[in-house]
Amino acid sequence: MGLIQSLMEKLQPAGTKEENKKQYFEVLVEALEDGVLTNDEIEELDGLRKQLRLSPEDVAGMKLRAFQAAVNAAAADGIVTPKEEKDLEKIKAYLGINESEVGRNKGTLNKMRMLYEIHKGNLPIAEIAGLGLEFGEQAHLEEPAILFEDPGGVVRPNATLSFKAGQPYRMGAGRPQALPEGLTQVTNGTLAVTNQRALFNTGTRGKNFGMKYDRMTHVLVFTDGFGFVPDNAAPRYLRIENKGEIELIAGIISRCLNPPPAAPEKPAPPRRPAK
Numbered sequence: 001m002g003l004i005q006s007l008m009e010k011l012q013p014a015g016t017k018e019e020n021k022k023q024y025f026e027v028l029v030e031a032l033e034d035g036v037l038t039n040d041e042i043e044e045l046d047g048l049r050k051q052l053r054l055s056p057e058d059v060a061g062m063k064l065r066a067f068q069a070a071v072n073a074a075a076a077d078g079i080v081t082p083k084e085e086k087d088l089e090k091i092k093a094y095l096g097i098n099e100s101e102v103g104r105n106k107g108t109l110n111k112m113r114m115l116y117e118i119h120k121g122n123l124p125i126a127e128i129a130g131l132g133l134e135f136g137e138q139a140h141l142e143e144p145a146i147l148f149e150d151p152g153g154v155v156r157p158n159a160t161l162s163f164k165a166g167q168p169y170r171m172g173a174g175r176p177q178a179l180p181e182g183l184t185q186v187t188n189g190t191l192a193v194t195n196q197r198a199l200f201n202t203g204t205r206g207k208n209f210g211m212k213y214d215r216m217t218h219v220l221v222f223t224d225g226f227g228f229v230p231d232n233a234a235p236r237y238l239r240i241e242n243k244g245e246i247e248l249i250a251g252i253i254s255r256c257l258n259p260p261p262a263a264p265e266k267p268a269p270p271r272r273p274a275k
Contacts, residue, residue: 020052
């Protein structure tokens with residue numbers, strides 16, 4: 001017995017239209033909570049709607065809320081895979097949702113699609129003028145940022161989300177707070193993220209810094225920025241002006257801190273003995 005059939009058996013006898021709409025919506029949302037809608041489930045949902053004497057127009061108003069449940073399911077692990085995206089397109093088509101109605105979900109899905117690519121190792125490539133790169137270094141992203149220092153020189157405890165080598169970043173794994181109060185603003189600049197380090201550049205000597213990933217003990221993630229914690233030195237705090245890029249920055253740095261294991265070398269073919 002399918003999920004929807006089992007849910008239908010628990011429904012109350014048909015009542016008022018509003019009661020029937022409420023029951024249909026509860027079943028619809030529960031069916032979409034796994035982010036997948038099979039052909040059998042579509043047939044069962046259509047049968048349920050007719051059983052409750054509801055027209056397509058009666059259930060039209062609940063389609064966006066139902067689609068949100070499916071998006072939440074796909075986004076639960078912080079990335080959207082090609083299969084999950086295909087499943088969401090099928091759900092969107094069944095619900096009759098136009099692209100213009102997707103709204104904020106579109107931005108969320110685009111970001112999580114990018115995070116999936118980053119997770120797979122397909123990092124964006126950025127050409128940053130004036131950035132002095134070392135041999136083998138590749139820039140991935142640049143964002144306006146503000147440098148802060150902590151007069152106490154300690155790691156503040158209110159960042160509830162962090163990552164490091166061996167413990168990759170996972171979006172949604174915690175609830176980060178804003179940058180700590182009491183920090184001293186130093187200067188404005190830009191954060192450049194490469195495959196080897198995080199670089200803060202102001203265009204003025206003496207106020208720039210670069211921190212290699214192998215020197216970081218961990219990275220603190222805040223709702224509005226980062227704390228880069230090095231070995232035997234005070235943390236460096238950056239406020240990112242575009243908060244919407246926080247997850248992408250964290251994903252890229254985490255991927256650089258946690259590269260995939262190198263593929264084992266294939267053994268050389270045995271040589272034929274000399275005749």
